[in-house]
Amino acid sequence: MTKMSHAEALVTAIIDSMAQDERVYLFGRPLGLGPQRALMSRLTDRFDERVFDPPTCEAGNAAVGVGAAMAGLRPFVDLSTGSFSFLAFSQIINEAAVSNYMSAGKLPAPVTFHCLEGARGGGAPQHSQNIHGFIWNTAGLEILAPSNPGDMYGLVRAALASNNPTFIMNHAKLMALEGDVADDRKPIPIGKADIKRRGKDVTIVAISLMVHDAMAAAETLAREGVDVEVLDPRTLAPLDEDSILASVARTGRLVVVDETNMQGSVASGIAGMVAERGFQSLKAPVQRVARPDTPVPFSAPMEAFLLPTAAKIADAVRRTLPKA
Amino acid sequence: MAKSKKPAAKSKIPAPKPRKPQPGTRQDSAAFLAIYRQMALIRAFEEAVRSLATSGLVPGLVHLCSGQEATNVGVISALEPRDIIASHHRGHGHCLARGAEPNLLLAEILGKAAGYGGGRSGSMHVIDLEHGNLGTNGIVGGGIPLACGAALTARARNSGAVSVCFFGDGALNQGLLHECMNMAAIWKLAVVFVCENNGYGEFTAIDDVTAGDSIPARGEVFGIPSKTIDGMDVLAVRKAALAAVTKARKGGGPSFLICNTWRYGGHHVGDKQDYKDDAEAKAWRAKDPLPRFAAWLAKHHGIGARKLSNIDQTVAAQVASAVDAARRAPEPDSSALDRHVYG
Ligand SMILES: Cc1ncc(C[n+]2csc(CCOP(=O)(O)OP(=O)(O)O)c2C)c(N)n1
Ligand SMILES: [Mg+2]
Numbered sequence: 001m002t003k004m005s006h007a008e009a010l011v012t013a014i015i016d017s018m019a020q021d022e023r024v025y026l027f028g029r030p031l032g033l034g035p036q037r038a039l040m041s042r043l044t045d046r047f048d049e050r051v052f053d054p055p056t057c058e059a060g061n062a063a064v065g066v067g068a069a070m071a072g073l074r075p076f077v078d079l080s081t082g083s084f085s086f087l088a089f090s091q092i093i094n095e096a097a098v099s100n101y102m103s104a105g106k107l108p109a110p111v112t113f114h115c116l117e118g119a120r121g122g123g124a125p126q127h128s129q130n131i132h133g134f135i136w137n138t139a140g141l142e143i144l145a146p147s148n149p150g151d152m153y154g155l156v157r158a159a160l161a162s163n164n165p166t167f168i169m170n171h172a173k174l175m176a177l178e179g180d181v182a183d184d185r186k187p188i189p190i191g192k193a194d195i196k197r198r199g200k201d202v203t204i205v206a207i208s209l210m211v212h213d214a215m216a217a218a219e220t221l222a223r224e225g226v227d228v229e230v231l232d233p234r235t236l237a238p239l240d241e242d243s244i245l246a247s248v249a250r251t252g253r254l255v256v257v258d259e260t261n262m263q264g265s266v267a268s269g270i271a272g273m274v275a276e277r278g279f280q281s282l283k284a285p286v287q288r289v290a291r292p293d294t295p296v297p298f299s300a301p302m303e304a305f306l307l308p309t310a311a312k313i314a315d316a317v318r319r320t321l322p323k324a
Numbered sequence: 325m326a327k328s329k330k331p332a333a334k335s336k337i338p339a340p341k342p343r344k345p346q347p348g349t350r351q352d353s354a355a356f357l358a359i360y361r362q363m364a365l366i367r368a369f370e371e372a373v374r375s376l377a378t379s380g381l382v383p384g385l386v387h388l389c390s391g392q393e394a395t396n397v398g399v400i401s402a403l404e405p406r407d408i409i410a411s412h413h414r415g416h417g418h419c420l421a422r423g424a425e426p427n428l429l430l431a432e433i434l435g436k437a438a439g440y441g442g443g444r445s446g447s448m449h450v451i452d453l454e455h456g457n458l459g460t461n462g463i464v465g466g467g468i469p470l471a472c473g474a475a476l477t478a479r480a481r482n483s484g485a486v487s488v489c490f491f492g493d494g495a496l497n498q499g500l501l502h503e504c505m506n507m508a509a510i511w512k513l514a515v516v517f518v519c520e521n522n523g524y525g526e527f528t529a530i531d532d533v534t535a536g537d538s539i540p541a542r543g544e545v546f547g548i549p550s551k552t553i554d555g556m557d558v559l560a561v562r563k564a565a566l567a568a569v570t571k572a573r574k575g576g577g578p579s580f581l582i583c584n585t586w587r588y589g590g591h592h593v594g595d596k597q598d599y600k601d602d603a604e605a606k607a608w609r610a611k612d613p614l615p616r617f618a619a620w621l622a623k624h625h626g627i628g629a630r631k632l633s634n635i636d637q638t639v640a641a642q643v644a645s646a647v648d649a650a651r652r653a654p655e656p657d658s659s660a661l662d663r664h665v666y667g
Pocket of ligand 2: 494522523525526
């Protein structure tokens, strides 16, 4: 195991993929590294000729990435803050996602998109969107949401090796997080959930940053004698429905946590899937924890008020338990 | 579209107020002093925001326009109250020049209930309809189409209003700018495109991301008269803006002004600016719009240093009281979170 920050795992994975596959190019230099910007020199020292630093033109940047992928490269396209990727939606959804389908399998577009999404503190309505909900409604994209450096490393490697267009949804607040990356440096299979904590009483399915709040809630509940399982889907599409259903079959109770707003959230989708396919396992109604359906306000106390927290997750778990 | 004599339809944007005396139309020292006061107010305001942000009192990132006062005030001093502006992420100067209350602007920047957006919007989304300001904007290029849309409204209502969109050199490469210039040209919209070219977009120099050796050519290709101006000279900016605004108001269509300027503080508060070289920064500082305009006032209007330092003190006091009020102002009520999601 090697200790790395989430940002370092991201950069390391791109470097390792570039070293192994000469088709891998980087479109977009900053990668949202912020204070960890110096990491980029590790990549540019070795592969500067394979890095393109685009102007501020998200539609064009994404479009060129899609075209380059169709013609044989494996571009990693950084779209910076998730909210800016709205400018590139046609390229992602109308071109990348459907090319393989429309060509009856002859023209795949193996491009990897990356953005930093979510409420990041003072981002206000135009910089705080969790765009995975929007993108999740698109067939044809593999959507990855690594919650820790180990998963980041393995999923980026998998994305750059995949024949499908992929989208790495990275939460802005995760970049400084430290964690272990396995020394075998292997890709993590797309479509495989990971159980972050084993438990027998209640299943929490949590996405991206929310995994950490779910783990904190599980600690609190353990002290109350409630044994919580925390399942991280890791890939939102394709979704590992079987692992979720198997966990719910063991616990009989489900809480789904997603930072995006409730309407159109992955939390809602998973709750619906379990209601349909796992109804017999459920001992209590499924609980969803997500943001209310409002834009994310600028004010710090208002932003804190609307975000899912460990306390809100613990309350949701308690609502699934029999009344004492 | 045919011109109609019908009264303007009801709008959320208030009716024009009587015109203020316009410097340049008469040799009016008072109006020139107003230009100085606005630039001094913007500088003092931005430096106050810098110290609040450095002390951690401003949520998120904040982009200051110290150094760019002449482009802000030069253009906006050419406008009438009925005119409309759309600004960008470095927009406090536009808000103030247009008439925003420093107290309410600062309250918004601190996310307080008293702010223009009730603390919901912050520095990058300050909307002040009373002063014809469709808002600062967090999306690079986002304000450009809004100004063009407002120009369409002005045409439909025959209001005679002119729209101005401000954007940075970074927005020159957004497709939307070119889409909008084309529309403005084919429909002869009363819109002035103002590029505040400070040489950098975030940490990238303009030359690294902007092709061709002529920025005006990007307007000329659509038949839009386009001009590069010394954006540190408030009178040069004002003169070019007056010509563009007058032309637009008479139905002559859009213009494109490129104002070369400089952001003293880098991209956002906390930017160490290690990508800039010191000689370049020094050369720009030597062109500071405030002392330069002060020298002009002394030479052409006999206005002495005393008078200007009185103005400096007045705006400093105004900003100090805004800081005090904004710091003490209450936070918004979080339980009213969903208010205004729908109108
Ligand atoms: C659509 C979009 N892409 C990227 C950004 C991130 N961003 C914020 S400011 C900025 C640079 C803008 O540079 P410029 O237009 O020259 O304005 P300046 O900051 O120099 O005033 C960028 C890229 C954004 N806000 N919106
Ligand atoms: Mg710039």
